[in-house]
Amino acid sequence: MMNLHGQNILITGAQAVSALVAALPPIHALLNIAGGFAVGVMGHDPDDAQWDAMFQRNVATLCSVIKAVVPGMKARKIGCIVNVGALSALHGSASMSAYTASKSVVMNLTESLATELGPEGIRVNAVLPSIIDTPANRQAMPLLTQVTGFDPTTSPT
Numbered sequence: 001m002m003n004l005h006g007q008n009i010l011i012t013g014a015q016a017v018s019a020l021v022a023a024l025p026p027i028h029a030l031l032n033i034a035g036g037f038a039v040g041v042m043g044h045d046p047d048d049a050q051w052d053a054m055f056q057r058n059v060a061t062l063c064s065v066i067k068a069v070v071p072g073m074k075a076r077k078i079g080c081i082v083n084v085g086a087l088s089a090l091h092g093s094a095s096m097s098a099y100t101a102s103k104s105v106v107m108n109l110t111e112s113l114a115t116e117l118g119p120e121g122i123r124v125n126a127v128l129p130s131i132i133d134t135p136a137n138r139q140a141m142p143l144l145t146q147v148t149g150f151d152p153t154t155s156p157t
Contacts, residue, residue, distance in 0.1 A: 014064045021068040026076065030069050032083045034061040035106075037136070043097035051098040058102035062109070070117065079122040083110045087130045 021027065036057035041050040062083060073079030088096060089103035107126060114124040 014067060017064045018068040021065075021072070026072055027069050028073070028076075028078065029080045030065065030082070032062045032065060032081065034065075035084060035103075037099055039095050039099065041098045042095060043092075045097075051101075054098040054102040055105070058099075059105045059109075062106060066113070070122070073122045074117070074120050077121040079117075081113065081117075081122065081124045083124070083126040085110065085126045085128045087128045089128060 034057070036054065038050050038054060041047065066081065069081075070079070073081075083106055085106045086100070086103040088100045089107040092100050107128070110124055110126040117124055
């Protein structure tokens with residue numbers, strides 16, 4: 001659930017996103033930053049909960065917004081889409097199978113969309129950050145400070 005312009009919408013719900021986009025002025029640039037991180041599930045784990053969560057947060061959100069925004073960009077023959085992927089999409093990591101798989105989808109979808117939409121005047125790119133220091137990531141990775149030597153409580157902002 002997300003509050004956008006005073007409206008609570010489920011950004012994985014294509015109909016709600018489409019209705020919201022239709023009510024907005026023309027969108028010329030889209031930054032797909034919604035997503036999430038989780039660690040703990042291995043590729044052979046039979047529990048689908050984390051797989052479902054990672055694909056909902058990292059893939060379904062991106063797809064529902066792109067599907068709603070691209071028709072307007074195509075009609076205007078101009079637009080820019082930037083998707084936030086993850087450096088870990090380039091290779092698998094132990095206990096991060098669901099996350100890295102979902103971010104690999106983001107990366108490959110970005111490449112496909114760039115090829116498909118480029119001739120329509122729409123640029124599609126991605127940034128692939130490494131670890132983003134957030135409270136949620138600190139909780140998911142308690143050894144981060146020990147491994148990296150980075151301590152956000154003592155580092156200048």
